[in-house]
Amino acid sequence: MWEPIDIPADKSKPFTAYANWRLKVSDGGRHTWHYLQTPKESEKWPQDTVDKYWLGLPTNLPNLPPAKDALSAAQNGFKFYKNLQSDDGHWAGEYGGPMFLLPGFVIGSYVSGMTFTQEERLEMIRYLLNRADPNDGGWGIHVEGCSTVFGTALNYCSMRILGVDADHPAMIKARATLHRLGGATGIPSWGKFWLSVLNVYDWDGCNSIPPELWLLPEWVPIHPSRWWIHTRNVYIPMSYLYGLRFQAEEDELILSLRNELYIDDYDQIDWPAQRNNVAAVDLYSPHSKLLDFLNTILGAYESCSFPPARRLALKRAYRLICMEDENTSYQTIGPVSKMINLICRVHEEGRDSDAFRMHDMRRRDFMWMGPDGLRVCGTNGSQLWDIAFITQAVVEGGLATDPQGENCESMIKALDWLDKCQIRDNPVHYESAYRHRTKGAWPFSTKEQGYTVSDCTGEGLKAVLYLQEHLSYTAKVISERRLCDAVDTMLSMQNEGGGFASYELIRGPRLLEAINPAEVFGDIMIEYAYPECTTSVVTALSIFKKHYPNYRRAEIDRTTKDAISFLHSAQRPDGSWYGSWGICFTYAMMFTLESLSLNGETYESSESVKRACEFLISKQMNDGGWGETYMSCVTCEYTQHTKSQVVQTSWAVLALIYAGYPHREPIEKAVRLVMSRQLPDGSWAQESIEGIFNKNCAISYPNFKFSFTIWMLGRAHHYLEGLVQKN
Numbered sequence: 001m002w003e004p005i006d007i008p009a010d011k012s013k014p015f016t017a018y019a020n021w022r023l024k025v026s027d028g029g030r031h032t033w034h035y036l037q038t039p040k041e042s043e044k045w046p047q048d049t050v051d052k053y054w055l056g057l058p059t060n061l062p063n064l065p066p067a068k069d070a071l072s073a074a075q076n077g078f079k080f081y082k083n084l085q086s087d088d089g090h091w092a093g094e095y096g097g098p099m100f101l102l103p104g105f106v107i108g109s110y111v112s113g114m115t116f117t118q119e120e121r122l123e124m125i126r127y128l129l130n131r132a133d134p135n136d137g138g139w140g141i142h143v144e145g146c147s148t149v150f151g152t153a154l155n156y157c158s159m160r161i162l163g164v165d166a167d168h169p170a171m172i173k174a175r176a177t178l179h180r181l182g183g184a185t186g187i188p189s190w191g192k193f194w195l196s197v198l199n200v201y202d203w204d205g206c207n208s209i210p211p212e213l214w215l216l217p218e219w220v221p222i223h224p225s226r227w228w229i230h231t232r233n234v235y236i237p238m239s240y241l242y243g244l245r246f247q248a249e250e251d252e253l254i255l256s257l258r259n260e261l262y263i264d265d266y267d268q269i270d271w272p273a274q275r276n277n278v279a280a281v282d283l284y285s286p287h288s289k290l291l292d293f294l295n296t297i298l299g300a301y302e303s304c305s306f307p308p309a310r311r312l313a314l315k316r317a318y319r320l321i322c323m324e325d326e327n328t329s330y331q332t333i334g335p336v337s338k339m340i341n342l343i344c345r346v347h348e349e350g351r352d353s354d355a356f357r358m359h360d361m362r363r364r365d366f367m368w369m370g371p372d373g374l375r376v377c378g379t380n381g382s383q384l385w386d387i388a389f390i391t392q393a394v395v396e397g398g399l400a401t402d403p404q405g406e407n408c409e410s411m412i413k414a415l416d417w418l419d420k421c422q423i424r425d426n427p428v429h430y431e432s433a434y435r436h437r438t439k440g441a442w443p444f445s446t447k448e449q450g451y452t453v454s455d456c457t458g459e460g461l462k463a464v465l466y467l468q469e470h471l472s473y474t475a476k477v478i479s480e481r482r483l484c485d486a487v488d489t490m491l492s493m494q495n496e497g498g499g500f501a502s503y504e505l506i507r508g509p510r511l512l513e514a515i516n517p518a519e520v521f522g523d524i525m526i527e528y529a530y531p532e533c534t535t536s537v538v539t540a541l542s543i544f545k546k547h548y549p550n551y552r553r554a555e556i557d558r559t560t561k562d563a564i565s566f567l568h569s570a571q572r573p574d575g576s577w578y579g580s581w582g583i584c585f586t587y588a589m590m591f592t593l594e595s596l597s598l599n600g601e602t603y604e605s606s607e608s609v610k611r612a613c614e615f616l617i618s619k620q621m622n623d624g625g626w627g628e629t630y631m632s633c634v635t636c637e638y639t640q641h642t643k644s645q646v647v648q649t650s651w652a653v654l655a656l657i658y659a660g661y662p663h664r665e666p667i668e669k670a671v672r673l674v675m676s677r678q679l680p681d682g683s684w685a686q687e688s689i690e691g692i693f694n695k696n697c698a699i700s701y702p703n704f705k706f707s708f709t710i711w712m713l714g715r716a717h718h719y720l721e722g723l724v725q726k727n
């Protein structure tokens, strides 16, 4: 058990001295937060604006002359936002939202014999106190969701491990909610897994997670190498620990948790009967009959499991775990697999191993300090994604055209960062680890994490082309060959049907979704073609083509044509497109209408674009803004927010601009709304959460309130001027 800790009573005040926290940016945009212990250290490493802004401390940046039009509002916005650019050229940012990641960090560390500093522990506790539902004291799957068994049981255990007593008022309240929801027996499968690892659930209560699947021949359509890469990378180490029935050693805390989490006596629980028991509030993707059938067969296999096959399968899984660790400098593809891989490595190699040290060090890449405490992020940041949007916004808005202007240095630094971020080679463990090519790609976060993402490559390439080709004062730091490498990677990613997926080609049949065992997420078993990813790729190819008209021209043209027909096929009868990675229809429509405009399809010329615009206009709110809640993504139906949102308003206006929407009033009204929300220092306040994944979990993109507002205001200014001339 970890050392006892004193928890202050008032959670609204920091539990640590906020003046002592620093964000360190190193190695290509790596983020780690540090707590300085002495005044001498603070003197040597003063707190800067980036630290202050993300900690929620006053930045004391000056008020700017009030904007007189959209363009000067964009200029003011960037004047503020430039202060948040790190010395290395990128914009750091928080990437929180999901509430099931911190528990993996705490439980995974606890069972592996790692701990956190006192300050980290205190601020994690404070974060969970601040994020508990004010009414019932529980936690949901993400920060805006209602309390669920998944969120409440896992975060309850985290609080207890971090050092909060069972009789703390917050624990009493959370426990009451957990019990009202039926207790931890009905936790969804990933929760069953974490609780079993912690030894407060019985592995007999889990459906089988057989590592033997990796022994199937690769041509079998359900072979795990064909699964979506996140699902695959989570289930590899899960199957390893399940195969071993790994459990933490019993201690006082574990014994106590067994009493706290359940309504019934722990020793009396009928564990096999819990395998398919999932609380109603948690359930998003119910089991299919096929999955239940497979689970029954696999359950029978477990009771007579064939030891040599299991041994072989565990060896195979372990090899895959090591390759993933080595390919990603021990970050793995995301924070869930990271902590499970760590437990596997420690189990096999001990606490004195290099793997232990590397994993320990890399935990910090995911931990982010905010005004409300310390959280765990969805990835090690969204570095590339954020820099790609803001640079395009600045260049397109004409904010950095003047070679003597105040924004040149910022753009030169940004280009330098993009140069360093491009992945130059394929992974060390490449086909052997079932990886897609990475040469020439841009990742979502940092080069070191090292995964190709189709749309990140597209947006990264666009940002580079804008900075290198559209500005007179920048050098062509990224050679033509390297730009072509990015194109080669993108061209390798088109699926039959013309669409682009996220990290890889679609490798498995849709039928695989019928055996999605996660219960809380939708569409996670295979890759799917997404309108957003497809657009980022084809718009990048089209801009590339303008500057380099001869490279793989015929293929680029064919790819674009097929992509456009995919986009048409994905349009819903009401004229909209569903967004899978941002909330929701406004997000996807901004992307899609950009692609269609490249194809010459506008409001005037295309029936499909006209319907799309009419859909958007029908959703505009009385104040001129747009606002959707994450429920749009969950229910697949447009769900109005109670309040308009600057980010979605900007997406909707950009969509209308791409479509060549001919009426100025809706656009003017929206511009006025976004301008009216701008604060005197040029910034915008944080509003509701912006992103989503797997249909059911929201995730924060706090930098969007700068990149898309600035982008929209700049473009709208020029667009409205153009409309005046036309009329």
Ligand code: LAN
Binding pocket: 230, 231, 234, 334, 335, 336, 337, 378, 379, 385, 444, 453, 455, 456, 502, 521, 532, 533, 581, 692, 693, 694, 699
């Ligand atoms: C992301 C974040 C970025 C996102 C876009 C680039 C926006 C998208 O267009 C493609 C998919 C991608 C890369 C994506 C995939 C799923 C991620 C990695 C996330 C939403 C961030 C967190 C999420 C990851 C799966 C969270 C961990 C949870 C599990 C279910 C394993």
